[in-house]
Amino acid sequence: MKSIVSVLIIAVFFAGLQSVVAGQIIGQITDPCNMAIDDYLDVLSASVERDDANLTFVMEMRGNIPAASSLPDYNDTITYIWFVDADNNPNTGQDAGGVGGEFNVRVVISQNPWFSGGYVDITGAMQGPGTGGTGTIQVAGNTARITINRSQIASVKRFHWRSDAGSYIGGTGIGNGVTPESGLARACRYGVLPDPSNDYYQVGDSYLYAELESDPGNPVIDLTNFNGGSFFVCLPLERKYPDQDDSQINAQATGHSGPWQLRMLSRFDVSGADPAVTGYAEGLALSDMDFYLDGNEDETGPVPAGVFLLKLTHDYHIFAADTQGQGYSETFEQIVINDIDASVQKGAWARSDRVQNEQRFAKYEQTIDLADYGLEFGVRYRISTMLLDRSEIPQASDEAGIFTDSSMLTSIDVANIAGDIDNDWNVDLFDFARFADNWLKQW
Numbered sequence: 109m110k111s112i113v114s115v116l117i118i119a120v121f122f123a124g125l126q127s128v129v130a131g132q133i134i135g136q137i138t139d140p141c142n143m144a145i146d147d148y149l150d151v152l153s154a155s156v157e158r159d160d161a162n163l164t165f166v167m168e169m170r171g172n173i174p175a176a177s178s179l180p181d182y183n184d185t186i187t188y189i190w191f192v193d194a195d196n197n198p199n200t201g202q203d204a205g206g207v208g209g210e211f212n213v214r215v216v217i218s219q220n221p222w223f224s225g226g227y228v229d230i231t232g233a234m235q236g237p238g239t240g241g242t243g244t245i246q247v248a249g250n251t252a253r254i255t256i257n258r259s260q261i262a263s264v265k266r267f268h269w270r271s272d273a274g275s276y277i278g279g280t281g282i283g284n285g286v287t288p289e290s291g292l293a294r295a296c297r298y299g300v301l302p303d304p305s306n307d308y309y310q311v312g313d314s315y316l317y318a319e320l321e322s323d324p325g326n327p328v329i330d331l332t333n334f335n336g337g338s339f340f341v342c343l344p345l346e347r348k349y350p351d352q353d354d355s356q357i358n359a360q361a362t363g364h365s366g367p368w369q370l371r372m373l374s375r376f377d378v379s380g381a382d383p384a385v386t387g388y389a390e391g392l393a394l395s396d397m398d399f400y401l402d403g404n405e406d407e408t409g410p411v412p413a414g415v416f417l418l419k420l421t422h423d424y425h426i427f428a429a430d431t432q433g434q435g436y437s438e439t440f441e442q443i444v445i446n447d448i449d450a451s452v453q454k455g456a457w458a459r460s461d462r463v464q465n466e467q468r469f470a471k472y473e474q475t476i477d478l479a480d481y482g483l484e485f486g487v488r489y490r491i492s493t494m495l496l497d498r499s500e501i502p503q504a505s506d507e508a509g510i511f512t513d514s515s516m517l518t519s520i521d522v523a524n525i526a527g528d529i530d531n532d533w534n535v536d537l538f539d540f541a542r543f544a545d546n547w548l549k550q551w
Contacts, residue, residue: 134158135293137271142284146275147171148250151284154190154271156293163295164255165190165213167271172250176219184277185224186217188252191286193268194234194261196301201232206286207270210234211261215245215252226254234262258295265296265522266402298415300520303398303488306448310394311363316347318357318376318387321504329359329387356381361391361497370395370495370516374437377509378430384504393495398448399520401478403485411479414523418443418476421517422459427467430501430508438462439514440496445481448488455481478520493518 136155143150150170157164167188174186191209193201198208210232218224226243238259246253261267268290274283318329328349349357357378364371370393378385401411426437440460446453455478461470483489499510 132158134295135269135291137287137289137291139271139284139287139289141170145282145284148173148186149273149275149282149284151271151273151287154269154287154291156190156269156291158295159255161258162255163258163261163293164253167215167252167273169250169252169273173217173247173252176217176224179217179219180278182219183223184218184275185220186273186275186277188215188273189213189271191270191272192261193290194232194264196266196268196299198268201234204231207268207290208232209269211239213243213254213256213261215247215254217247226256228256228260236262238263265294266299266301267293267295269293296522297404298522299402300416300522301400301402303400306396306398306490307367308394308396309365309367311365311391314361314363314392315388315390316359316361318349318359318385320381320383320385322383327387329357357385357387359387359389361389363391363393363495365393365395367395367397368518370493372439372495372497372512372514374497374499374512375510376435376499376501378501378505378507381506384506385508386501386504388498388500388502389510390496390498390500393516395493396490398488398490400488401483401485401520407485410482410484413477413479416478416483417521417523418445418478419517419519419521420457420472420474420476422472422514423470423517424461424512424514425467425469426461426463426514427509427511428463428499429465430505430510432501432503432505433465434503435499435501435505435508435510436462436464437499437510437512438497439512440494441514441516442494443518444492445478445483446490446492448490454483454489491518491520 133155136153138153139151141150147170151167152170153168155166157166190213191204191207192211192213193207194210201208201210212229212231214227216223216225226245228240228243230240239262241260243254243256270287270290272284272286274281316329316331317327319327329347331347347359360375362373372391372393374389374391376387376389401416420443422441424439426439428435428437438460442458444453444456459472493516495514495516497512497514499512501508501510
């Protein structure tokens with residue numbers, strides 16, 4: 109009897125708690141009133157609510173929303189839309205809405221069933237399992253709502269959005285216009301927010317140099333930063349000597365620089381050289397990214413331990429062999445985090461590897477707790493990364509193959525904590541409710 113009573117107590121507690129969870133507002137924006145447009149198109153506010161793994165997008169209008177049956181034509185439509193910037197970077201994704209949206213969440217009212225309903229459109233590069241699809245809509249009075257699963261917008265825990273409302277009736281389109289304010293929805297307590305205004309990527313400062321043993325100081329290949337500059341793409345740099353198929357020397361440097369990833373390749377090959385050859389191929393990739401560590405609204409001070417983890421991966425293949433036994437290849441990575449406004453370095457990490465007359469495949473990984481380096485909420489930091497590869501034949505050789513191929517990945521992840529079942533980085537009554545629900549289902 110005691111066990112039955114315990115189950116009933118938990119069940120009653122869980123039922124009451126569910127009513128608290130439902131409709132938890134995690135972000136809200138307002139929009140100026142515009143008496144020059146129809147009241148059902150004049151946005152007063154837009155918000156996002158969270159209920160466990162579901163998100164509900166809400167828009168409140170100045171007047172009641174018409175029923176589909178009242179629209180003059182079968183194909184007329186009224187649309188309420190949320191432009192979701194899922195990666196919190198306005199420079200990526202769809203340009204419509206002014207936020208660089210990766211997804212559009214829409215409520216469409218129409219007599220035509222091909223148009224009407226709730227939709228999640230994929231408009232950026234964050235397509236993956238479960239993204240996109242449809243949602244459940246509810247239109248009542250002056251409010252439109254659509255409920256989706258968070259996985260439909262890539263399970264992001266924080267995102268920005270703007271909203272709009274418009275109609276296309278009788279061949280004429282009118283609307284509210286995109287809200288001037290961008291909202292931030294918080295599906296968890298902690299997050300990393302990039303500041304794309306000062307991002308910088310470069311592949312350049314590449315060097316190819318070779319000279320004949322019989323004519324030192326008079327290079328047959330001498331290309332320095334030949335195509336260098338700021339590129340968010342691969343930059344190849346290659347030269348052969350002589351310029352025929354039976355070339356004796358082949359020097360190459362190729363790189364890529366992008367958000368959180370650098371890639372380099374360098375190569376110096378000598379085949380049947382007479383006279384012998386010395387030289388090198390070297391490439392450099394750089395990246396600067398600004399970001400904020402974000403907590404609860406207006407939260408400041410040092411970040412807690414075990415939350416924000418800087419993860420580094422240096423993955424490479426290096427090889428060196430030549431008849432003189434002096435050829436080598438090396439790869440070098442460096443990461444620096446600076447407090448931009450205070451001009452203070454918060455942390456720096458570097459490592460390198462080198463081979464001579466051998467081949468090595470390696471993958472180095474490191475996880476760093478940013479709390480150990482005194483990082484704080486709401487402060488603008490810059491993470492600067494560098495990847496340098498070099499292949500060199502320092503002593504004249506007639507046969508050689510020197511090669512590097514490396515990549516560098518960096519990310520700042522928000523860790524999971526024990527007991528945080530709903531992944532909001534708070535162990536609270538909501539987690540207990542989910543635990544109780546799962547326990548009841550098992551029994």
